Amino acid sequence: MFDTLRTQFRSLAPAVDFCALRIVDESSEQIMVRQNLLQPLTTSIDRGAMVTIMHRGGYGYAATSDLTVAGLKDAIARAQAWAVASAGRSVIDYSTIAMPRPTGRYASPVRANAPEASRKDLIALLMRESAACQIDARIVDWSASIGTMSTRQLYLTADGGDLEQQFSFVIPNLSVTANQGADTQTRTLGGQYNGYCRQGGLEVLNDAGFYGSGARIAAQAIELLNAPNCPTGSMDLLLMPGQMMLQIHESIGHPLELDRILGDERNFAGTSFVTLDMFGHFQYGSPLLNVTHDPSRGEQFASYGWDDDGQPAEKAYVIRAGVLERPLGGAISQARAGVEGVANARACSWNRAPIDRMANLNIEPGSSSLEAMIGSVERGVLMDTNVSWSIDDSRNKFQFGCESGRLIEDGQLKGVVKNPNYRGISESFWRSLKAVGDASTVDVMGTPFCGKGEPSQVIRVGHASPACLFANVDVFGGQD
Template sequence: MNLKTLLSSVDIKVDWIGLRKVEEKTTVRRARNGNLDPLAISYDKGIMVEILMDGQFSYSGTNDLSAEGVQKAAERALSQSKRLRDYRLFSFESAVRPCSTGTYKTPIKYILESSKAHSLNELALHISKSLRVDDKIINTSAAMISIEQEISFISSNGSDFTQHFHQRAFHCSATAREGSNIQTRTNGFSLGQGGDEFFDADHLSREAFRIAREAIELTQAEECPAGLYDLVLMPDQLYLQIHESIGHPLELDRILGDERNYAGWSFIKPEDFGHLQYGSPLLNVTFDPFVQGEFASYQYDDTGATAEQHYLIKEGVLQRGLGSLESQKRSGIPGVSSSRASSWNRPPIDRMANINIEHGSSTLAEMISSTESGILMKTNKSWSIDDYRNKFQFGCEYGQLIENGKITKTLKNPNYRGVTTPFWHGLKMVGDASTFEIHGNLYCGKGEPNQIIRVGHATPVCLFTGVEVFGGGAQ
């Protein structure tokens, strides 16, 4: 049955009801040390029934897509709502589930026919082999992930929309050894929305060659020094800095305390919005669901709220949070259309989507030439941040020492630490459009029960002043 028929067949008395169907197929192609792993394909499909009764939302998911299965799920949701009505925190109206109609589809150039899909297996195998550029390379891997997802939503107040996403990701890794010194270099993760044109053989092969050469380079590199330095962060590291020290602390459910038992709280207070100088005046951060190719671009969130671009931080001042219409009602804080669920068997909660730093006017060469004593860092290796998303520490795979405006040597095991707002206040230069790159995260975890969701982050290169830097042996 289609969703309209299923919705009309549900026989319960509620103030509002919505059905969200999610169908997803994930294909993973992986090769290690010149050998293909077995092809991994997962397929998932189901419906989340959501109801509003007496101001209380309740949910029940089912993978029985018959009318009987959906009816039973609706009855479970209503029964749960009745049991919990005395414990509700807030009384909602159906206005927090707006009426939305339309379609969204990832712009793509092509999808390989099934008869030609084996060429992607061959590409993963080729890259795994090509990473072994020298006998010093002792381990290689290449992985290519294809995700096809369709989300359909229909509700009793007229919502009827469908979104079809095509998402791709590529990862490669090379480990080099010289004597007892072992170093691993990866591409982090290249990912985005698009078709199989994402897996461009020439581009991925060039990436693999660079990664392998830099792994060997790191085995001969000096340890990163310790001290206060200017810090040039490349986009493949800066995206995670955005994720951890801007995205998560701005989630309204954290600020309200909903996530404190598992994912933690936030140092941000409700009264900070519109007033807090989060960073330097060069810091402009947007929630932007319309960047073509970015991982979390969409037209509607999972409650039906229409996507709109908004500044979260403008000229360094905090403007908006990341939160659903429900969280906005509860907190009185302006939010964005970012209530998202990881699958059909999870309710939507406040999540990140595309959180980006807008580009500035400086070139990478200008940043380097303006730096007397600094370190450039690439590609995240480790991270740690406290429950309030305030104090943090990041390790990177690859560093370069900058002395008197020039890069002088490669450094291994570069790390840096700081406190969120002082760190962003140290933002000195923001890269121009030529330095702007799209990145993101396949595995952002949050919520009880846990939800793993995919997010996007786009950013230029940025230069920070007075950052505490240290090497792998420092404490």
């Protein structure tokens, strides 16, 4: 199919300043067992193309699921009409933007020794983990699921650009809910947002700790029922990667998206407390904070070789030693703002135009072991796995809750606490960072559910992070 479309597109492309075709061919399957019952399998196939045209300063695009010659002709005509109509009326003269004409290939890494499993094998695995959840009569709901997805993407420009990228995704999850009287507690494998989603093959299941997770997660849910509520007060807070993922996403990722800073998202997803004049000097966090945008890290959920406007992916610091260096903005937003960004113009599918999206946004590991961080705390709480979040529309003031917590007293890890929550303000929170875990504390997380844009786009994001220790955070628990 791709070879045919290459030939057809180049024969149909009009004489304009820039013309590109992005084709997406995606298939997915979701297998779930709930309370030992196999749920209806969900499968989908999604295939289509987006035409982008820039001409005489105007910009237009059009999508189609009709990949015949007639369908491509129609999409090209519509995109060209929009480019003509917008010329001289846009926020920027698009003729000033040098769009890439890239060539190359990219594929998700799959380990040579990755296990193979049929659909029957995966159902049997889910049945075993589901059955293993039933360790106590107080377990009232439980489920286990595995999602797989395969995506092929072709990006062509009329004047020679030719990119082909192939992605393989695995999304495991397991959830157990326990109840006793008026108290209900849920524990999950990686959070309700499918935190252990990664690129690769079925080796992802082993990396995520899926095997044996049924009994383990169920035991943690029962443990929460028996635990006291999290204490309230100002204290040290040790966040594990399962919560750091959400903290990075909401209070670094979204506020640094350049189209949001430029005001494009104000009507729907909000603005940002970050302004263009902050880049290069603003102290976003403590000197221990180093944040990178790294789509080249293959096993992460949002890795790629090039973004959807053809910019090559590379690792870039957005915050270094606590100082804000660059925003998360693709080629078009960079030209509008006059600042250097990253390769992150991304679309959720063929029927959406690329916009500025975080991809793999990671905190670089530090030098502290988990034991050393715990040992440095006189009074605090360790929290893991996000369960709730609230943040204002400028991504500044926030309140987050976790599934599980552990008290830390006089340098010792103590008992489990339930309903742990904390609140803060983004810049003062990150400036309170007083220790960053070493490589042994890092976990690779992500989510398939990052929403943004009008019309809405729900996209894949990756976050790798070590455990991190923060000082004097406002911590609070549930009601006794």
